[in-house]
Amino acid sequence: MPRPIPDERPALNVSARLHARGGGPWPPPTSDIHTDDAAIPDDTVLREQLEKAIDLRRREHFDRVLDARDPGELVEHATLTEAGLDRRTLGIDSLFVVGDELFGYLFRPENGWGSGPADRKAIDYTPRLHRIHRGLAGGPDAFACLSCHSKGGPDGAGTQSQNAFLRGDGERTGGADQRNAPHLLGLGPIACLAREMSGQLQAQAAGVRERAKAEGHRVEQALSTKGVSFGRIAAGPDGALDYGAVEGVDPDLTIRPFGRCETAPSTRVRMGRGRGTTWTRTASRSRSTPRC
Numbered sequence: 001m002p003r004p005i006p007d008e009r010p011a012l013n014v015s016a017r018l019h020a021r022g023g024g025p026w027p028p029p030t031s032d033i034h035t036d037d038a039a040i041p042d043d044t045v046l047r048e049q050l051e052k053a054i055d056l057r058r059r060e061h062f063d064r065v066l067d068a069r070d071p072g073e074l075v076e077h078a079t080l081t082e083a084g085l086d087r088r089t090l091g092i093d094s095l096f097v098v099g100d101e102l103f104g105y106l107f108r109p110e111n112g113w114g115s116g117p118a119d120r121k122a123i124d125y126t127p128r129l130h131r132i133h134r135g136l137a138g139g140p141d142a143f144a145c146l147s148c149h150s151k152g153g154p155d156g157a158g159t160q161s162q163n164a165f166l167r168g169d170g171e172r173t174g175g176a177d178q179r180n181a182p183h184l185l186g187l188g189p190i191a192c193l194a195r196e197m198s199g200q201l202q203a204q205a206a207g208v209r210e211r212a213k214a215e216g217h218r219v220e221q222a223l224s225t226k227g228v229s230f231g232r233i234a235a236g237p238d239g240a241l242d243y244g245a246v247e248g249v250d251p252d253l254t255i256r257p258f259g260r261c262e263t264a265p266s267t268r269v270r271m272g273r274g275r276g277t278t279w280t281r282t283a284s285r286s287r288s289t290p291r292c
Contacts, residue, residue: 075111078102103145103155114140134170148181157183187258193226194255200225201253209235220245223253 041049067074078101084090090098107113109120114127130138141164142148148162149155158181168176204223212219212235220234223246231247243251250256 071110074101074105078105103149106143108143113143130170132165132168132170132173132176134168136167138166138168138170145184149184152183155184157181190257194257197225197228198254201230201249201255205233205235205241205253208233209239209241211235212237213239 063074078098080090080095080098109125109127112120114129117125119125127140129140131141132138142162146154148158148164151157151159160180163178163180165173165176165178201223204221204225208219208221216237218234218236220232220242223230223233229247230249230253232245234242234245236242246253
């Protein structure tokens, strides 16, 4: 005769009641999602930020409409000559505006974007695009800086779809040097530090040269700045410098923290090279960075 199946419902009911009172063997349910009300701005702050964003959107739309009516209007705010920059005719606030406008400006054929026939304003003008670079020149890869530097926000890095295919054959991605667009935040202090370190290294080399000439014999000393060693620098009695023991820096003793292979000493030089390989196909081979 089969044995009856015991009724487990009373036990389950007891367990449920104990669990509800917190006295059972199971801990009370907890939420894995924690919210911090202090980190959320209040409605007043959010409304102010929203109004600023809407105002910026309206001004940008107005600028685009104005530029469509009068071509060249936008690029005027994003233009600064090398001579004007060297003379420091603009203050830091104005320089920021020019740089910000240049970073977001969408270049067109009449601005030098792309390559093609001489008459860039012709109705049927079509730039010859080379997504995969051919040798040391290629592009255009984008219309503006922000097209490839937007991951994480403005001036950020690029996504995988925004990779550049450098030094290829113009046809196959597998034969190109694929690089991701780096982030551009905080480059100003890095540029200033590189300039200061370069000046100190070059001053040390000049001191070794003058000392060797004055004492009439070979002089050698350690070469370092900011706690970073760059080997040793020497000079003969005729003032000729010997860079044979210099390490980690080129013979001109210029720190170059920018570029694909750290070959650009400043953002100005890097922009000049990027203009030739990212927006146009007129890159100078002598200024292109080596494969690394």
